[in-house]
Amino acid sequence: MDVSRYATHSPCSDPRHHAPLLAAVAPDPASLHAAVTNAVVHYRAGATAATPDQLDDVDRRWTASILDAVVERSPGPLDAPRSSERQVGGCCRDHSLLAVAVLREHGVPARTRLGFADYLGTDGFHHDHVVVERHDGARWVRSDPELGPDDVAFDPFDLPTGEGSPFETAAEVWTAYRAGRRDLADHGAGPDLPWLTGPGFVQRYVLADLAHRQRHELLLWDVWGAAALPGAAPDERAVALTDRVADLTLQADAGDRTAEAALTVLWATDDRLRPGRYVTTWSPTGRLGWTDLVARRTGWAAVPRDAALVG
Known part of the structure; x- marks a missing residue:
């Protein structure tokens, strides 16, 4: 491959x-x-409350923009200790994208993967999460860059894989739900955010995982095409499309090159999957935006805070 x-x-x-x-x-x-x-620093899980600037940071979708803020607030190497207020606000997507950016800068094949983790602090809840995959020459090795070896009982630098593992891909979760093996009421952004849980939320992550696989590492709160809107359920056509994407994703993750090629063809030929030039951005800051991915600009309009997508 x-x-x-x-x-x-x-x-x-x-x-x-x-x-x-x-x-x-x-x-x-x-x-x-x-x-x-x-x-x-995670804007919701940091040791101190996020500053107003750090809340605004969460919509910095570009690595270059994230690094602009890093350098402005605390110049020096990325691994230099920084006080919490001088860190850039973000979420798992930003930690993982930054790790992938480092790997790619060194010529190491790497990509981000979207799914759900059962180790992020709430017993029995599967939080939406983004992790890293790097190719070591023989296989894709999955890791969680937010964690160190002493943080969890498994190896965060070589995560277990497959349905039932601590981190499951969105495709695995969706497939288990469609087969009747999973209730998605406990999958989403958090048990305190019921409008950001359930089938619609997971369905959107299946399609977003495909986008990340195709090197479009958009924000977790960007919405486009066949993805379900916050709090809404996907229609029958979107469900059928999601079933197809999830099935091919599972096969491709198992090493099926034909399925990997089919995913790429489906991405290229079905306009419902590709974000195109514009996406709708439901920011956790409580703003609704229309983002021009070419001009790298977002126009904002206020919306109720509970309509935001939270990563």
Whole structure:
């Protein structure tokens, strides 16, 4: 399987003039963990409440923009310790995208994967999450750059895989739900956010995982095409499309090259899957935006805070 396309930058992972910052980070999992957790703090899970600037940071979809803020607030290597208020606000997507950007800067094939984790602090709940996959020459190795070896009972630098593992891909979760093996009431952004749980939420992540697989690492709260809107259920056509994407994703993850090629063809030929130039951005800041991915601009209109998507 040719994985070379994952060794070069996508528009989202491209650091632009900050390439030396990424090149200075060694591409091993421990170094990636130190770099991304010193540069970016989770806007909901940090030790202190996020500042107004850090809340605004969550909509910085481009690695170059994230690094702009890092350098402005606390110049120095990415792995240099920073006080919490000088870190950039973000979420798991930003930690993982930054790790992928470092790997790609070193020519290592890497990509982000979307799914659900059962180890993020709420017993019995599966939180939406983004992790990293890097290709070691023989296989895709999955890791969680937010975690160190002492944080969990399993190896965060080589995550277990498959249905029932601590991190399950969105395709695995959706397939289990469709087969009657899973109730999705406990899958989403958090048990305190019931409008951001359930089939519609997971369905959107199946399609977003495909986008990330195709090197379109958009925000977790970007919505386009056949993805269900916040709080809504997908229609029958969207369900059928999601079933197809999930099935091919599982086969491709198992090493089926024909399925991998079919995913790429489906992505290229079905307009419901590709974000195109514009996406709708339901920011957790409580704003609704229309983002021009070419101009790298978002126009905002206020919406009720409980309509936001939370990562």
